[in-house]
Amino acid sequence: MDEIPAFAGIMDLKDYIQLVFSDYTLRTITLGTAILGVVTGMLGSFAVLRKQSLLGDAISHAALPGIAIAFLITGAKDSNTLLLGALVSGLIGTFWIRGIITKTHLKSDTALGLILSLFFGFGMLLLTFIQKQPNANQAGLDKYLFGQAATLIESDVWLMAIVTGVCLFVLLLFWKEFKILLFDKDYAKTLGFNTKTIDILITSFIVLAIVLGLQTVGVVLMSAMLLAPAAAARQWTNSLAKMVFLAALFGAFSGVFGTAISASQNNLSTGPVIVLVAAVFVFVSFVFSPTRGLLFKQIRFIKNRRDLELHKTLAFMYHIAETHENIAHPHEIKILNNFQGFTKGTLKKLVEKNYVTLKGTTWSLTAEGFESASNLYNQSNKKDE
Amino acid sequence: MSSAQLEIQIIASLVAIACAIPGTFLVLRKMAMISDAISHSILPGIVIGFFITQDLNSPLLILLAAITGVITVVLVEYIQKTGLVKEDTAIGLVFPVLFSIGVIMIAKNANDVHLDIDAVLLGELAFAPFDRLLISGVDVGPKSLWIIGSILFITIVLLVAFFKELKLSTFDKGLAASLGFSPVIIHYGLMSVSSITTVGAFDAVGAILVVALMIAPAAAAYLLTTDLKKMLILSVVFGVFSAISGYWFAHWLDASIAGSITTMLGVLFLAVYLFAPSKGIIAVMYREKQQRTEVSLLTFLLHLKNHDDERERHVNHLNEHINWQKVRSKTVLDLALKNNMIRIDNKIVSLTTKGDEFTTQAIDYIMTNEDSQIEDMKEDFFLFRG
Numbered sequence: 001m002d003e004i005p006a007f008a009g010i011m012d013l014k015d016y017i018q019l020v021f022s023d024y025t026l027r028t029i030t031l032g033t034a035i036l037g038v039v040t041g042m043l044g045s046f047a048v049l050r051k052q053s054l055l056g057d058a059i060s061h062a063a064l065p066g067i068a069i070a071f072l073i074t075g076a077k078d079s080n081t082l083l084l085g086a087l088v089s090g091l092i093g094t095f096w097i098r099g100i101i102t103k104t105h106l107k108s109d110t111a112l113g114l115i116l117s118l119f120f121g122f123g124m125l126l127l128t129f130i131q132k133q134p135n136a137n138q139a140g141l142d143k144y145l146f147g148q149a150a151t152l153i154e155s156d157v158w159l160m161a162i163v164t165g166v167c168l169f170v171l172l173l174f175w176k177e178f179k180i181l182l183f184d185k186d187y188a189k190t191l192g193f194n195t196k197t198i199d200i201l202i203t204s205f206i207v208l209a210i211v212l213g214l215q216t217v218g219v220v221l222m223s224a225m226l227l228a229p230a231a232a233a234r235q236w237t238n239s240l241a242k243m244v245f246l247a248a249l250f251g252a253f254s255g256v257f258g259t260a261i262s263a264s265q266n267n268l269s270t271g272p273v274i275v276l277v278a279a280v281f282v283f284v285s286f287v288f289s290p291t292r293g294l295l296f297k298q299i300r301f302i303k304n305r306r307d308l309e310l311h312k313t314l315a316f317m318y319h320i321a322e323t324h325e326n327i328a329h330p331h332e333i334k335i336l337n338n339f340q341g342f343t344k345g346t347l348k349k350l351v352e353k354n355y356v357t358l359k360g361t362t363w364s365l366t367a368e369g370f371e372s373a374s375n376l377y378n379q380s381n382k383k384d385e
Numbered sequence: 386m387s388s389a390q391l392e393i394q395i396i397a398s399l400v401a402i403a404c405a406i407p408g409t410f411l412v413l414r415k416m417a418m419i420s421d422a423i424s425h426s427i428l429p430g431i432v433i434g435f436f437i438t439q440d441l442n443s444p445l446l447i448l449l450a451a452i453t454g455v456i457t458v459v460l461v462e463y464i465q466k467t468g469l470v471k472e473d474t475a476i477g478l479v480f481p482v483l484f485s486i487g488v489i490m491i492a493k494n495a496n497d498v499h500l501d502i503d504a505v506l507l508g509e510l511a512f513a514p515f516d517r518l519l520i521s522g523v524d525v526g527p528k529s530l531w532i533i534g535s536i537l538f539i540t541i542v543l544l545v546a547f548f549k550e551l552k553l554s555t556f557d558k559g560l561a562a563s564l565g566f567s568p569v570i571i572h573y574g575l576m577s578v579s580s581i582t583t584v585g586a587f588d589a590v591g592a593i594l595v596v597a598l599m600i601a602p603a604a605a606a607y608l609l610t611t612d613l614k615k616m617l618i619l620s621v622v623f624g625v626f627s628a629i630s631g632y633w634f635a636h637w638l639d640a641s642i643a644g645s646i647t648t649m650l651g652v653l654f655l656a657v658y659l660f661a662p663s664k665g666i667i668a669v670m671y672r673e674k675q676q677r678t679e680v681s682l683l684t685f686l687l688h689l690k691n692h693d694d695e696r697e698r699h700v701n702h703l704n705e706h707i708n709w710q711k712v713r714s715k716t717v718l719d720l721a722l723k724n725n726m727i728r729i730d731n732k733i734v735s736l737t738t739k740g741d742e743f744t745t746q747a748i749d750y751i752m753t754n755e756d757s758q759i760e761d762m763k764e765d766f767f768l769f770r771g
Contacts, residue, residue, distance in 0.1 A: 048470070048471075048474055051471055051473060051474075052473075053471070053473040053474040053476070053477040054418050054473045054476060054477050056477070057418075057421070057477060061593075099666065100658070103666050103669050103670075104608060104658070104664055104665075104666070104669070105607075105664065106412075106604055106607060106608070107412075107415045107417075109415050109416065109417040109418045109473075110412050110415070110417045110600060110603075110604050110607075112417070112418055112421075113417035113418050113420065113421050113596060113599075113600040114417070114597075114600050114601055114604050114654065116421060116596070117421070117593055117594070117596040117597035117600060117601065117647060118597055118601060118647055118648075118650060118651035118654065119651075120593050120597075120647070121593055121594060121597050121643065121644050121646070121647020121648060121650070121651070122644065122647060122648045122651055123644075124593070124641055124643065124644035124647070125635075125638075125640050125641055125644030125645050125647070125648050126640075126644075127641075127644075128640040128641035128644055129638055129639075129640040132639050132640065146488065220425070220481075220484065221481050221484065221485060223477050223481060224477065224478065224481030224482065224485075226477075227474055227477045227478055228478060228481075231469075231470050231474050231478060234469075234470065235469060267492045267493050268489065268492060268493070269488060269489070269492050271485075271488075272484075272485035272486075272488040272489050272492075273485075273489070275481050275482065275485040276482065276485050276486070276489070279478070279481075279482040279485075282478060286464075286467070286469055292469055294467060294469075
């Protein structure tokens with residue numbers, strides 16, 4: 001397992017920020033995880049919206065044998081060649097999954113689970129095989145299992161930055177195509193777009209993003225990096241552009257905060273902490289998002305129920321008042337007691353709204369109240385039709 | 386073969402059987418990824434259980450971990466029900482979080498816990514025979530053998546007792562509910578069994594292999610049969626075969642047994658995927674190719690039927706008009722000639738009586754979709770089989 005060494009015990013925020021700028025290792029790791037967060041957030045948005053959330057999980061596991069084979073062929077631990085191997089085997093896994101889904105009657109969940117576990121098992125076989133080889137160089141390949149942010153060096157960060165730049169460029173270039181493919185594939189086809197190519201392009205980019213993250217968060221947790229920022233961003237907006245931007249932002253913050261937390265504590269591995277920080281973003285978004293969030297949904301639900309009770313009481317009063325010549329004719333409050341929606345609270349609200357006036361133990365509708373009650377009735381009639 | 390080797394193979398085979406049974410139902414119910422989620426998210430349960438019991442084989446630990454597994458399912462379903470994200474995203478969010486919590490718990494207590502995450506993910510079957518179960522001083526066999534044996538026994542009892550209910554609720558939830566079998570109870574029952582099996586097996590073979598052993602044999606069996614009982618038997622056979630051959634492969638290669646069993650499963654699935662008689666990829670591609678040719682043939686015959694004029698039926702004109710590639714035209718022409726449906730006199734193609742009848746019947750079939758007339762055509766043409 002990895003910890004970022006030597007920073008334990010430093011908890012002062014100001015000191016920490018200074019350290020981020022002055023210390024090479026910490027700066028590299030912070031930058032690396034932030035950039036990783038950006039690229040996975042951006043591409044994760046597409047994965048989530050295309051209902052391919054678990055594809056990330058499958059791809060990241062499927063990348064493992066590629067790493068092992070790349071090592072077996074080159075015999076060197078250069079992270080670029082290993083990642084190239086991971087990319088190739090991730091792509092093979094992805095296209096095999098597609099093959100299983102399109103050519104057989106096995107469903108997508110089976111295909112994903114199958115490729116995930118089979119590739120991973122094969123990768124583990126190779127890793128244990130490599131460990132038995134008389135090659136002093138082999139130690140540390142298992143860092144790809146859980147990731148080891150501490151091993152990031154400047155060239156890794158540059159690679160990430162370049163790939164992120166390319167992703168961003170392609171994303172902007174083919175924005176329209178990606179968007180239309182996402183929301184209306186058939187329409188995209190009729191417009192003459194080559195949906196297959198666009199599809200392959202975006203899937204390949206998702207694979208690329210996952211492979212980039214293997215070194216930092218590892219095979220097992222990579223899928224969360226892809227999903228969590230996007231799932232959080234989805235709650236705040238209905239616009240694709242805003243969602244992609246927000247997801248990138250959430251991803252970057254998860255990376256930075258996760259690195260900070262794991263650096264300031266002993267024995268805290270970076271990958272899992274980043275995932276947990278991202279999960280906090282998701283939780284907050286699920287609960288507090290103004291339009292979709294659970295909290296406001298519940299509040300709206302309660303408010304609607306109250307409004308309904310109020311309206312019901314008003315309608316009931318209206319039916320009583322209707323039978324009299326003078327609408328302001330006072331009635332006993334007692335007769336309302338049999339009515340279900342009636343409470344003291346609702347009566348008080350009605351008085352506040354100036355729909356009803358109270359006099360001793362009697363109530364009477366005001367003109368305003370009568371008017372709005374009759375409109376209420378009409379509206380509900382109209383809606384029924 | 387030493388007794389330890391034999392014991393390892395027996396344990397691996399029992400795990401394979403115990404996984405294949407719930408796995409078959411998971412695959413049929415389109416919930417295969419749930420097994421992956423469970424296998425990861427039991428980690429915090431295992432760690433907490435380990436804090437309490439200090440013994441990886443304790444029944445309490447298995448129970449705690451299995452409960453974590455069921456909690457995962459409940460959480461996934463809760464998140465899904467809120468409608469904020471889709472089901473697959475819910476799965477993908479829940480298990481990494483639980484897994485991360487487990488990893489951090491292990492890391493924070495690394496000095497007190499002799500628990501390795503690699504061991505959780507991979508297990509070490511090779512050491513399983515050394516952890517013996519002693520009952521009043523008598524050695525009755527490896528602990529894992531007893532654990533997985535009991536889990537398998539319970540699974541089989543439950544399978545036999547509730548086979549009808551399971552079958553019905555898997556294939557027709559509505560009917561099961563209307564007949565009074567609660568799909569919810571069966572669902573959670575299956576989830577609990579999967580969860581317990583995963584926990585019971587992870588110690589021996591690791592979390593990932595559990596997933597592979599659940600999904601791969603069932604998926605391979607599903608490509609070979611559509612009969613539930615046959616599918617169950619086939620997946621058990623596949624599982625046991627991979628377990629034993631995987632063991633010897635690992636023995637030869639001197640590598641992880643779990644990884645090697647998974648690799649055998651992969652090879653097995655690949656073979657079935659390629660060569661399964663009617664659903665394998667080669668059979669499917671052959672069928673698709675034949676169907677394409679047959680559609681072309683039909684188009685060609687129709688064209689002939691609709692054009693009486695000799696000029697329209699001249700080879701050159703047809704070439705120009707239908708505009709197929711050379712190879713394709715030749716395949717179609719050969720097929721038609723072989724079936725005595727056309728005649729070529731002096732570069733003029735015309736339908737024979739048989740070809741004429743065939744075209745009429747085929748059109749009838751395509752329009753009405755009633756296939757009584759074309760029973761005899763099914764033999765020769767893929768197009769009319771589905």
